[in-house]
Amino acid sequence: xxxxxxxxxxxxxxxxxxxxxxxxxxxxxxxxxxxxxxxxxxxxxxxxxxxxxxxxxxxxxxxxxxxxxxxxxxxxxxxxxxxxxxxxxxxxxxxxxxxxxxxxxxxxxxxxxxxxxxxxxxxxxxxxxxxxxxxxxxxxxxxxxxxxxxxxxxxxxxxxxxxxxxxxxxxxxxxxxxxxxxxxxxxxxxxxxxxxxx
Numbered sequence: 321x322x323x324x325x326x327x328x329x330x331x332x333x334x335x336x337x338x339x340x341x342x343x344x345x346x347x348x349x350x351x352x353x354x355x356x357x358x359x360x361x362x363x364x365x366x367x368x369x370x371x372x373x374x375x376x377x378x379x380x381x382x383x384x385x386x387x388x389x390x391x392x393x394x395x396x397x398x399x400x401x402x403x404x405x406x407x408x409x410x411x412x413x414x415x416x417x418x419x420x421x422x423x424x425x426x427x428x429x430x431x432x433x434x435x436x437x438x439x440x441x442x443x444x445x446x447x448x449x450x451x452x453x454x455x456x457x458x459x460x461x462x463x464x465x466x467x468x469x470x471x472x473x474x475x476x477x478x479x480x481x482x483x484x485x486x487x488x489x490x491x492x493x494x495x496x497x498x499x500x501x502x503x504x505x506x507x508x509x510x511x512x513x514x515x516x517x518x
Contacts, residue, residue, distance in 0.1 A: 338364040343385040348442040352450040389423035408510025416498045473512035
């Protein structure tokens with residue numbers, strides 16, 4: 321009779337969910353930057369290699385943990401390509417394209433949950449800061465001292481637009497053509513990114 325092996329859990333149908341649960345807790349508690357694959361693997365009781373096997377790198381794991389339906393890494397090049405003064409409008413345009421698409425329903429569910437659940441709110445905030453706002457602000461070489469405020473102001477516009485168009489469905493905003501919203505909100509987002517905010 322062989323002794324039962326103890327230690328870290330091998331791959332199983334429950335392994336992926338255990339990793340996601342540990343990742344959600346780590347990202348919500350410590351944030352994206354401070355959470356590590358090794359610590360998440362330890363909390364899930366698995367080898368770090370299994371985390372990489374199921375999810376690839378930390379960014380992929382983070383996206384899976386937040387259940388956000390779109391990959392900013394694939395969308396942001398369209399925002400950042402072109403002149404600096406058009407980033408705001410391109411950001412709003414891509415934002416609306418994602419939220420108006422079939423995957424937008426998952427974004428709406430995440431936003432609804434974030435409003436009533438502090439843990440989900442922390443995950444969504446980390447997602448916006450590290451996966452969307454940081455790359456845009458890095459690309460624009462925004463003064464590090466101004467990044468928190470500028471990023472927060474951009475987030476107010478995007479989150480407010482999502483809330484009014486997709487959750488509360490404020491008629492004039494919900495029924496507006498995307499081009500109308502891009503023209504109206506884009507310049508404000510651009511000012512928050514690169515303009516005078518004093």
